Amino acid sequence: MPIAPPAVRAESLTKVYGSGETSVTALDAVSTQLESGEFTAIMGPSGSGKSTLLHLLAGLDQASYGRSWVGDVEITGLDDKRLTKVRRDHIGFVFQSFNLVPTLNARENILLPQRLAGRRPDQEWFDEVVSTLGLTERLTHRPSELSGGQQQRVAVARALVMRPTVIFADEPTGALDSAASADVLGVLRRAVDMYGQTVVMVTHDASAARACDRVVRLADGRIVADER
Numbered sequence: 692m693p694i695a696p697p698a699v700r701a702e703s704l705t706k707v708y709g710s711g712e713t714s715v716t717a718l719d720a721v722s723t724q725l726e727s728g729e730f731t732a733i734m735g736p737s738g739s740g741k742s743t744l745l746h747l748l749a750g751l752d753q754a755s756y757g758r759s760w761v762g763d764v765e766i767t768g769l770d771d772k773r774l775t776k777v778r779r780d781h782i783g784f785v786f787q788s789f790n791l792v793p794t795l796n797a798r799e800n801i802l803l804p805q806r807l808a809g810r811r812p813d814q815e816w817f818d819e820v821v822s823t824l825g826l827t828e829r830l831t832h833r834p835s836e837l838s839g840g841q842q843q844r845v846a847v848a849r850a851l852v853m854r855p856t857v858i859f860a861d862e863p864t865g866a867l868d869s870a871a872s873a874d875v876l877g878v879l880r881r882a883v884d885m886y887g888q889t890v891v892m893v894t895h896d897a898s899a900a901r902a903c904d905r906v907v908r909l910a911d912g913r914i915v916a917d918e919r
């Protein structure tokens with residue numbers, strides 16, 4: 692059987708903010724690979740470089756040094772236009788603050804990335820994702836008519852319908868109470884188990900990390916532990 696390529700790979704990925712005496716090395720030559728179909732947590736103290744790593748891997752920020760790939764596409768060195776295409780075609784995002792469009796209902800929010808990409812929605816896949824995420828009865832609700840946990844489920848559905856190579860989640864449970872957190876983690880876990888989705892999540896929450904297959908720990912911009 693062919694071995695699936697890693698979903699994400701980083702080679703000596705480095706980010707230095709500022710220059711001279713006031714420069715800060717937020718990420719210090721991090722090399723790692725994230726396997727396809729795995730749910731990985733990135734943990735570490737405040738300021739350890741978690742968000743920086745996530746942003747570089749997702750092509751939201753430029754590395755100072757080193758290289759990274761999503762699937763077999765190298766994202767370091769791409770110009771803005773190509774990066775936008777890679778993000779659209781290969782990367783899903785889930786943010787702490789949900790980032791739904793308030794004037795659109797759940798269905799419209801879920802389908803928005805496809806509309807923007809000019810892709811024809813795959814009705815069967817949409818129905819499957821919406822039903823797996825327990826959103827079938829909520830599709831006509833606007834974000835303000837949904838609980839935090841439900842809004843985050845909509846955000847996960849919005850990422851999943853695009854069938855991205857990887858979903859990056861930045862503290863997806865950070866704004867939720869413990870019941871809603873467990874609910875959203877369950878949904879991400881199901882995406883991994885049922886669809887082989889690759890998910891990478893930055894979290895401060897040890898119980899969130901327990902839902903994951905792998906925990907990568909950062910300190911001072913370096914990987915200090917990597918446990919499966």
Ligand SMILES: Nc1ncnc2c1ncn2[C@@H]1O[C@H](COP(=O)(O)OP(=O)(O)OP(=O)(O)O)[C@@H](O)[C@H]1O
Pocket residue numbers: 708709715716717735736737738739740741742743744
């Ligand atoms: N735009 C920036 N300019 C200068 N320094 C920055 C910038 N962004 C981050 N840093 C610094 O880089 C280091 C890593 O920050 P980063 O936000 O990646 O850490 P984090 O682990 O995500 O922290 P937190 O858990 O608090 O979100 C910190 O020392 C931070 O102050």
